[in-house]
Amino acid sequence: MNSDTAQSARGKDEPFAIQTSQLTKKFNGLVAVDNIGLNIKKGELFALLGPNGAGKTTTINMLCCLLKPTGGTATIMGYDINQQPFEIKEKIGVSPQETFLSEHLNAREHLNLMGRIHNINAAELRSRSQELLKTMGLAERAKDQVRKFSGGMKRRLNIMMALIHDPEIVFLDEPTLGLDPQARRAIWEYIVQLKGKKTILLTTHYMDEADFLADRIGIMDDGKIAALGTSSELKMSILGEKTMIVYARNLTQKAISEMRSKYAEVEVNDGTMTITDKQLDFKEIVDQLHSSGAIIRSAYIKEPTLDDVFLHMTMKELRE
Numbered sequence: 001m002n003s004d005t006a007q008s009a010r011g012k013d014e015p016f017a018i019q020t021s022q023l024t025k026k027f028n029g030l031v032a033v034d035n036i037g038l039n040i041k042k043g044e045l046f047a048l049l050g051p052n053g054a055g056k057t058t059t060i061n062m063l064c065c066l067l068k069p070t071g072g073t074a075t076i077m078g079y080d081i082n083q084q085p086f087e088i089k090e091k092i093g094v095s096p097q098e099t100f101l102s103e104h105l106n107a108r109e110h111l112n113l114m115g116r117i118h119n120i121n122a123a124e125l126r127s128r129s130q131e132l133l134k135t136m137g138l139a140e141r142a143k144d145q146v147r148k149f150s151g152g153m154k155r156r157l158n159i160m161m162a163l164i165h166d167p168e169i170v171f172l173d174e175p176t177l178g179l180d181p182q183a184r185r186a187i188w189e190y191i192v193q194l195k196g197k198k199t200i201l202l203t204t205h206y207m208d209e210a211d212f213l214a215d216r217i218g219i220m221d222d223g224k225i226a227a228l229g230t231s232s233e234l235k236m237s238i239l240g241e242k243t244m245i246v247y248a249r250n251l252t253q254k255a256i257s258e259m260r261s262k263y264a265e266v267e268v269n270d271g272t273m274t275i276t277d278k279q280l281d282f283k284e285i286v287d288q289l290h291s292s293g294a295i296i297r298s299a300y301i302k303e304p305t306l307d308d309v310f311l312h313m314t315m316k317e318l319r320e
Contacts (some may be wrong), residue, residue, distance in 0.1 A: 152183025
């Protein structure tokens with residue numbers, strides 16, 4: 001068995017689609033990506049999120065063999081990014097952050113162009129194009145020039161161009177950046193259809209996007225992986241304290257003082273009581289406030305969000 005055949009065989013047996021080892025990139029002394037290590041399983045949708053400048057796009061560009069690492073390496077389906085870039089490019093599809101489309105070509109012409117680059121035969125290309133156009137809701141606009149497309153339609157076409165050659169791994173770099181909520185949701189629904197069928201590495205700085213789509217999430221900060229896990233695992237990691245929000249009328253000073261004597265932190269503002277402590281008994285708090293004469297309109301235990309996780313891990317706002 002020659003080295004290429006052995007490499008291919010290892011790729012088939014390997015459970016991980018993407019593996020990085022001490023992957024590093026510096027630009028004129030500035031460390032953009034700092035010794036990151038990731039293992040992404042085949043069929044997994046992995047979201048890499050963080051603020052602008054965190055190193056997400058630089059990481060994608062190295063994994064796609066568009067940038068040479070300063071240090072470390074990575075394998076894609078068993079192929080080394082430093083040694084086998086051509087083999088890797090046959091395995092991947094890339095939808096970049098910026099849409100590179102010709103305003104005077106129509107949607108089908110864009111797909112035909114990409115298909116020919118990947119040497120797809122005419123019949124297969126026609127079949128794949130029609131299926132993608134239908135799935136992405138652009139079949140009726142297939143012959144319209146791109147200059148007539150909305151931002152969401154252009155983004156969908158960009159993703160279709162990344163998928164036309166049926167890649168095993170898809171890189172989606174900020175796929176819904178700048179889109180309105182309806183357009184974002186349409187793209188989410190299509191990405192959900194790909195889950196399990198392809199390995200997807202999605203970069204985003206939208207926490208709700210990662211929460212909705214991802215099997216696992218990595219939070220990047222200053223070129224490092226600050227946190228790694230499922231959405232639930234990341235949220236649970238900061239559950240040292242609980243917070244209860246109570247909306248009530250007739251909150252007396254005595255009731256407030258009693259709460260403050262029992263719990264670590266109690267704040268009251270215009271009929272809203274916020275109680276924070278390591279242990280909170282929902283029923284006990286509601287009963288005690290009722291007995292004090294308070295009229296409770298609503299009450300709930302506040303669950304942590306991915307934004308809370310990001311702030312906890314990095315001490316930074318998500319958007320800077």
